Amino acid sequence: MKLTFPYMGSTIIYQKLLQLLDHEVIMPPRPTQRTINLGVKYSPEFACFPYKVLLGSYIESLELGADTIITSGGHGPCRAGLYSEIHLKTLRNLGYHVDMIVFDDIYHYPKLFLERLRMIKNHKSFLQLIRAIYTSYQLAHAIDSLQKFMEIKQAYELEQGAFAKAFEIMRQKFAKAANTVKDVQCLQREGEMLFSSIPVHEPPESQKVRIGIVGEIYVVIESSINTGIAALLNKLGCEVTRSLYVSEWVDHALPRFIKKSDTAIIKNSKKYMEMGIGGHEIHNIGHMIHYKEQGFDGIVHLMPFACLPELITQSLIPKISIDLDMPILTLAIDEQSGAANTLTRLEAFVDLVRNHKLQKAG
Amino acid sequence: MKTYLGIDVGSVSTNIIALNEASEVLSSKYIRTNGQPMECIKNAMKEIARDLQNLEVAGVGTTGSGRQLAGIITGADIIKNEITAHATAAIHFYPDTRTIFEIGGQDSKIILIKNGMIVDFAMNTVCAAGTGSFLDHQAERLKVPIEQFGELALTSTKDTRIAGRCTVFAESDMIAKQQFGFSKGDIIKGLCEALVRNYINNLGRGKTLTPPYLFQGGVAANVGIIAAFKKELRHEIIIPRYYNVMGAIGAALLAKDYLEKNGYQTRFSGFEITDVNFVPKTFDCNGCPNACEVIEVTREDTVIARWGDKCGKWTNEISYSPPGYLTEAACS
Ligand code: SF4
Ligand code: SF4
Numbered sequence: 001m002k003l004t005f006p007y008m009g010s011t012i013i014y015q016k017l018l019q020l021l022d023h024e025v026i027m028p029p030r031p032t033q034r035t036i037n038l039g040v041k042y043s044p045e046f047a048c049f050p051y052k053v054l055l056g057s058y059i060e061s062l063e064l065g066a067d068t069i070i071t072s073g074g075h076g077p078c079r080a081g082l083y084s085e086i087h088l089k090t091l092r093n094l095g096y097h098v099d100m101i102v103f104d105d106i107y108h109y110p111k112l113f114l115e116r117l118r119m120i121k122n123h124k125s126f127l128q129l130i131r132a133i134y135t136s137y138q139l140a141h142a143i144d145s146l147q148k149f150m151e152i153k154q155a156y157e158l159e160q161g162a163f164a165k166a167f168e169i170m171r172q173k174f175a176k177a178a179n180t181v182k183d184v185q186c187l188q189r190e191g192e193m194l195f196s197s198i199p200v201h202e203p204p205e206s207q208k209v210r211i212g213i214v215g216e217i218y219v220v221i222e223s224s225i226n227t228g229i230a231a232l233l234n235k236l237g238c239e240v241t242r243s244l245y246v247s248e249w250v251d252h253a254l255p256r257f258i259k260k261s262d263t264a265i266i267k268n269s270k271k272y273m274e275m276g277i278g279g280h281e282i283h284n285i286g287h288m289i290h291y292k293e294q295g296f297d298g299i300v301h302l303m304p305f306a307c308l309p310e311l312i313t314q315s316l317i318p319k320i321s322i323d324l325d326m327p328i329l330t331l332a333i334d335e336q337s338g339a340a341n342t343l344t345r346l347e348a349f350v351d352l353v354r355n356h357k358l359q360k361a362g
Numbered sequence: 363m364k365t366y367l368g369i370d371v372g373s374v375s376t377n378i379i380a381l382n383e384a385s386e387v388l389s390s391k392y393i394r395t396n397g398q399p400m401e402c403i404k405n406a407m408k409e410i411a412r413d414l415q416n417l418e419v420a421g422v423g424t425t426g427s428g429r430q431l432a433g434i435i436t437g438a439d440i441i442k443n444e445i446t447a448h449a450t451a452a453i454h455f456y457p458d459t460r461t462i463f464e465i466g467g468q469d470s471k472i473i474l475i476k477n478g479m480i481v482d483f484a485m486n487t488v489c490a491a492g493t494g495s496f497l498d499h500q501a502e503r504l505k506v507p508i509e510q511f512g513e514l515a516l517t518s519t520k521d522t523r524i525a526g527r528c529t530v531f532a533e534s535d536m537i538a539k540q541q542f543g544f545s546k547g548d549i550i551k552g553l554c555e556a557l558v559r560n561y562i563n564n565l566g567r568g569k570t571l572t573p574p575y576l577f578q579g580g581v582a583a584n585v586g587i588i589a590a591f592k593k594e595l596r597h598e599i600i601i602p603r604y605y606n607v608m609g610a611i612g613a614a615l616l617a618k619d620y621l622e623k624n625g626y627q628t629r630f631s632g633f634e635i636t637d638v639n640f641v642p643k644t645f646d647c648n649g650c651p652n653a654c655e656v657i658e659v660t661r662e663d664t665v666i667a668r669w670g671d672k673c674g675k676w677t678n679e680i681s682y683s684p685p686g687y688l689t690e691a692a693c694s
Contacts, residue, residue: 034651161674228672318568327481340427345485348445352480359479 002026003120004066007057009221009246010147012175013140014070020132020179021122026066028057031224035060036335042090049304049334050218051083053225058087062096070120073102078279078309080218138181139174140247142188146170147245149195154234156200164231166194206361209353212291214243214284215302216310219333221246226302226333227342233300236350241296243287244280265290272316279309285320292324298353299326300346305334325360327353364420367410367630368614369403369436370447370607371395371428374467374494375580376402377610380410380417385454385615389413390607399428403435404636411633421628423447423617425609427468434659434667435640437631440617447612449473449480452576454615455602460572463591463599464608465561465581467494472565474572484565494581500536500553504546515551515586520544522552532556554586558594575599578608638662649675 005014007028018025029035031053039056058069073084084102091098103116121129146167154163170191178184202208211233219226220242230240269285276282288299301317303310314330321328329349331342365388370377376399379390391406411417423440424432425447433441452462453475462473470493474482486493501508522544525535532553539549562571575597581587582605591599604611621628641660646653656676659667668676 029651032651033653164674315568341485344427344443344445345483347443348480348483351443351446352483355479356481359477 001068002066003068003070004028004058004061004064005070006054007031007222007224008218010140010143010171012171013136013143013246015175016139016178017132017136018070018120020135021120021124021129023120023122026061026064028061029064031057031222036225040335042094046306048079048216048306048308049225050080050216050307051086052335053218053222054083055087055090058091058098059094059096062091062098067097068099068101070101071103073104078307135179135181135184137247137250138184139178140250142178142184142191143171143174144245144247145188146191146195148241149192151230151234151240151242153195153198153200154231155237155239156202158199158201160235162198163195166191166198170194209238209298209350209357210241210296211238211350211353212241212243212287212296212299213302214287214299215280216304216307217244217249217280219302219304220244221249229300229302229331229342229346232343232346233350236347238298238350238353241291243284272320273312279307281309281313284310284313285316288320288324288326288328292326296326297357298349299328300349301328301330303330303332305332327356363414363417365414365417366421366423366614366618367419367436368447368607368610368612368617369406369422369424369426369432369438370444370609370613371399371403371424371426371432372444372466372468372609373427375606376406376426376428377607378403378406378410379604379607379610379614380414381611381614381618383420385618387604387611390604390610392606395428399431400435400640400642403432407436407633408636411636419628419630419632421614421617421621422630423613423615423620425613429613430667430669431642431657431659435631435635437629437635438617439626439628439630440613440620442613442616444609445471445473445483445485446480447609447616448578449475449483449612450615451604451608451612452578452602453478454611455604456574456576456600459574459576459600461575463561463575463577464579465494465577465587466579467498469493470561470565470579472562472569472571474569482569484567484569486561486565494579496532496557497553497581497584497587500532500550503533503536504549506546506550511550512554512584512586512588514547515554516547516589518545518547518551520548520551522548524549524552524556550586551590554584554590555593558587558590562594571595573597577601578605580606582606640666644670647671647676649673 003018003023004026011027015025015027035056036053038059039052043052043055071084073081084100088100101116101119104112150163150167157163173187178187213220213229221244233240265286266282268289269282272285273282291299303314317328317330364383366381368379372395374395376393376395377391380388382388389410391409393402393406395402422436422438423442424438425442425444429441448464449462452459457478460475464471469486471483471485473480497511498508501511506514522539525531536549575595577591577599582601602608638661642657644655644657647656652672654671656668656670658665671677
């Protein structure tokens with residue numbers, strides 16, 4: 001079995017888990033224009049954009065020799081829960097001999113879930129399986145915590161690219177040496193030290209601009225298809241915080257008794273939306289309000305092409321923006337979102353946000 | 363005499379203006395880019411230098427899709443996006459304005475202003491149906507010079523509704539109407555109204571459009587479109603005197619403001635640059651399947667600027683980076 005998995009965020013987390021279980025892993029290449037073109041070519045025109053990118057990414061992994069794809073399904077956000085069925089069909093129609101191991105919601109299909117676990121646990125014991133899962137879980141949190149740090153401080157780096165370079169160094173170290181929880185903690189500390197040593201020039205508090213990013217999970221997490229929005233905003237001198245990181249997405253999927261509660265965030269959104277409609281819309285609205293409470297200066301909302309939940313969020317944004325007295329920019333992400341135009345919009349938005357902040361300060 | 367230059371390099375036209383210290387326009391040039399931005403910028407600079415005797419450039423600002431290129435050649439003090447630049451000029455001339463309609467050759471925008479500041483904007487860059495190129499195209503089909511297009515629209519007294527959702531539909535609808543015997547004037551009026559309707563529906567969605575309205579950009583020369591706007595909005599609209607070079611004026615104003623506020627000296631490279639040989643070239647990187655089209659500018663055999671690479675592989679190699687200059691996403 002040559003396993004591969006969907007490309008989303010720092011892939012070394014999934015790689016690590018599978019390697020700790022002695023699997024042969026085919027790393028999906030980072031999505032490029034080719035990935036997107038492949039996905040677009042073989043997808044229904046009105047499928048949502050993340051569906052297309054993932055399809056393209058699977059094809060590229062299969063080209064590299066993978067034969068089994070591990071993914072999540074079932075109770076997923078919105079249509080994403082059903083992606084796997086159609087992906088599998090399409091891939092087989094294209095002539096690939098491929099299987100999928102789909103992890104459905106543990107509550108709805110506990111038996112199936114266990115069966116799947118048994119499949120990926122390989123010859124290892126359940127104890128070893130749990131240890132592997134726990135290690136990769138910690139790894140996800142460690143990498144995300146470094147990424148969060150970076151997306152704030154990178155705004156002030158003196159030497160362009162210093163943070164990106166340091167992050168890449170750490171990523172490789174994690175991939176090579178993070179095999180136990182202890183390793184992970186050690187490397188995280190090393191990463192923090194490395195990051196803290198990067199020279200930055202922080203402006204006074206009154207001139208800092210903080211931008212929060214919300215939107216559909218895949219385009220928020222995956223920088224290769226959102227034109228690297230966090231890094232772009234950093235280069236424009238803004239601190240960035242995203243509503244979702246891989247580790248938090250994992251937290252969502254955890255059994256209820258260990259899960260961190262996000263009810264406080266969701267509760268906020270009640271005023272605008274009575275109930276969820278399948279995607280991350282109530283989280284997103286909740287996060288917008290939360291950003292306001294934390295004193296953020298602007299919000300960027302990412303909406304994939306053909307994404308219904310985010311389209312509905314977008315229709316509420318004019319009202320939310322007025323209520324919160326907060327500039328909000330929606331960016332549609334699709335295979336044509338040229339980076340030059342995105343940049344023009346972002347630059348103009350950052351100008352707007354700065355002026356808004358100055359004016360409020362009086 | 364102290365002057366500030368503003369340069370707006372778009373895909374259709376390149377505009378250069380010169381302001382005096384009181385922010386009045388001394389000279390303005392509007393030139394077709396014709397896919398030759400470099401030559402265009404140089405020629406326009408030469409013309410400005412010829413027009414204005416003994417001028418002393420105290421600052422330069424650039425904007426438009428070619429803002430980086432223009433900024434590099436001229437040594438600009440500020441390189442700004444076209445949304446901010448357009449709004450800056452509009453607010454300078456009409457401080458009370460609330461809504462700016464800007465329709466150029468390749469793109470169009472709506473910018474909302476409150477208390478002299480941008481509060482919201484929308485920009486169309488993908489759909490031709492809301493831009494000047496749509497009109498150019500239809501004028502060609504109807505064999506009417508674009509300069510007379512607007513006047514012809516005013517000759518019609520009929521209401522002709524043309525489906526304007528998309529250029530392709532508009533075209534087939536237009537041909538059908540022609541066969542039905544509608545006059546050219548009727549059809550052109552219908553087209554103008556379709557464009558305006560389309561533009562407002564696309565960009566104004568979810569926004570409250572409050573007067574005073576300002577209409578600028580190359581298309582603001584078209585009286586047919588102006589009439590269509592008035593009809594759609596049921597309100598007067600203002601066409602600024604320098605409607606087709608507002609972006610350039612904005613860039614100059616921003617440069618002036620930036621230098622004055624910070625007490626900096628200009629980085630302007632001087633008019634000699636019109637004799638320097640800058641060579642732009644593009645190549646496809648084959649470092650990864652992104653196959654980025656990288657643009658490179660050389661000045662006398664040294665590479666002075668590069669952009670267009672998604673990973674920074676090419677841009678990071680050169681040290682010079684103008685203010686506000688950016689690369690795209692980082693890639694591993
Ligand atoms: S949230 Fe949007 S992008 Fe994600 S599965 Fe649903 S429709 Fe598709
Ligand atoms: S992303 Fe970098 S390596 Fe890949 S094609 Fe573009 S410039 Fe080359």
